Amino acid sequence: MHCFWKSRWTGFLLQNIKTNKSKPPLYSTKQQPLNQLPLELQEVCKVISSWIGGLDDLELRLNQFKGQLTYPLVSQIIDSCKHEAPARRILRFFLWSIKVLDFEKLKDEDFNHVIRVLAEKKDHTGMRILISDIRKEGRVMDPQTFALVAETLVKLGREDEALGMFKNLEKFKCRQDGFAVTAIISALCAKGHAKKAQGENVKEARKVIQEMKGGGLVPDLFCYNTFLKCLCERNLKRNPSGLVPEALNVMMEMRSYRIEPNSVSYNTLLSCLGRARRVKESYRMLETMKTTGCAPDWVSYFLVAKVMYLTCRFGKGNEIVDEMIGQGLLPDRKFYYNLIGILCGVERVSYALELFERMKTSSLSGYGPVYDILIPKLCKGGDFEKGRELWEEATAMGVSVSCSSAVLDPSITEVFKSRRKVEEEVKPEKSSRNEIPRLEPKTRRERGKVKKKIRGN
Known part of the structure; x- marks a missing residue:
């Protein structure tokens, strides 16, 4: 039964795994x-x-x-x-x-x-x-x-x-093979994600896997990856600290049946770790991929670099991007689009410009959306000179830019100060006021000491 499944459906399912897209x-x-x-x-x-x-x-x-x-x-x-x-x-x-x-x-x-x-x-x-x-x-x-x-x-x-x-x-003369197992597990897990179910569909999916193994049918890689996604989504909502332990248990079970977890398996976990902002565990899982023989793909590096930038670990994020480039991986344009957008969103335009230079050295085309992000961001931040430099660079390269040239005019474009800069300017003003700080005891013990002193006087 399992051989029948392998011969007929493996090509179809592996294509889904490689593209990481929705089922056809x-x-x-x-x-x-x-x-x-x-x-x-x-x-x-x-x-x-x-x-x-x-x-x-x-x-x-x-x-x-x-x-x-x-x-x-x-x-x-x-x-x-x-x-x-x-x-x-x-x-x-x-x-x-x-x-x-x-x-x-x-x-x-x-x-x-x-x-x-x-x-x-x-x-x-x-x-x-x-x-x-x-x-x-x-x-x-x-x-x-x-x-x-x-x-x-x-x-x-x-x-x-x-x-x-x-x-x-069997009453419908339909084979209870690997495709059927994957179908029911995919259905249960899809609902667990969409409706944020409280783990019931994860238990049912696990029950199906156990019953199939008891009947001599081992779920395949696609089936385990589907279950792993459902499990990680459940833990992301209910128990983020259990993300890594429970996912590693599933991967250990996969290896016991000679099914090696692939990059999709790890990327599923890395995606949930990033959404939970679990930085150390994300970085450790990237290292685990290398030691277990599963080479990280550009999606793996993207997920870890993303969480580094979102948590203001910009130097570490740059190291991960450089490591990916050093491995000879050629990412999709969305890799740079998304990371540059994140860096602009957290008001780190200088790091975004450095990442854009890395994109240009990788000989990727499609620079238009990046110019559309950086030029207005620089001008609205007051750096009109750099904004005009990028505009002229795009024009010289023949790249069409969607943003208007009016953004380069200081008399038209309103300059906004980032919240971080405003707070830095406000702090010295507060400290320069000649006010006597009000001292209050913070603990009950300190309050008791103060009362005793007052009564003694």
Whole structure:
């Protein structure tokens, strides 16, 4: 069973891991334009998409259809009107087509297709009707269909129903393989993140993993990374000090099954550590990646440098950026965009300029957004000379700048002083006042001593 999973789905899942993007659609979502259909089918689509009349009226109008209906046309009609038509009218059309095509039965894939459409529309009752029909007629449910149904059920707050369906997949002739395990864990963990659940979905996901291991099926890397993300998100909200210990326990478990944590595993943890501003642990995890043989990627360095800059450890942040460059890693432009934006946000434009120089030495293009940040920031901070220098530099390089040239005019641009500079100017004024400081005892013991002295006098 596990070998089947590896051969069929590993390429698909590893692509998700490398790109670190949202999951692609589990099935084709191409929609044929309505005007490309024959006139008879266009009329059927209009009837289904109409909000006028009840479901019985819909069926009466469908009975007036004189054309020859085939199962490819049924799917074609549903695809053409699934975005406009109400879910219950789509279901009624499909049930009507089953009666019409009595001698030419619909295939399993047609049932699966309609279930997926209803799942997208979050029609729980419609899904249950067709899922029940699949089970009664002994039809096969596709793994992709189960994945979408499980995700929809969890979003609707029906986790128990999704888990019950997972445990009884054999009744739907659907393999309980690695893809199914990943699907149910992903659904549970996604809800734990979106609704900030109090750990219940983490426990359910862990329970699924334990049951699968007991049945001889070992979750794969993608499955563990999904669970790790859910666990870290839960600890970020409830127990930040448990982020590292619990994540390392999961990674240890992964290695016991010869599954090496990759950069996505560590980056998931580093992201939550950064959001919790746990600086030392972030830096230690970056060092741990090197010692365990998992080479940090540019995202790893970005997450650690980000938390360094946000906590005003600018020198250490620069060291991490230099280390990344020394390793020969070529980051995405967003690496520099985000860090330069952070440095400008914390009023450290000089460090932002240094980071911009590093960006230019790495031969990355796309400098326009950086000039758009730095030039107004410098001018509004009173450094019009440096702002004009950057403007001329951008013009000489042929870089288009979105900010207006009016920002370079001191008579137009209002200069703002940063809060830090204002506080530095206010402090000497307060200390220069000839006021007698008011001394008050801070502790109860000191107050008692003062009272005794007063009574003695």
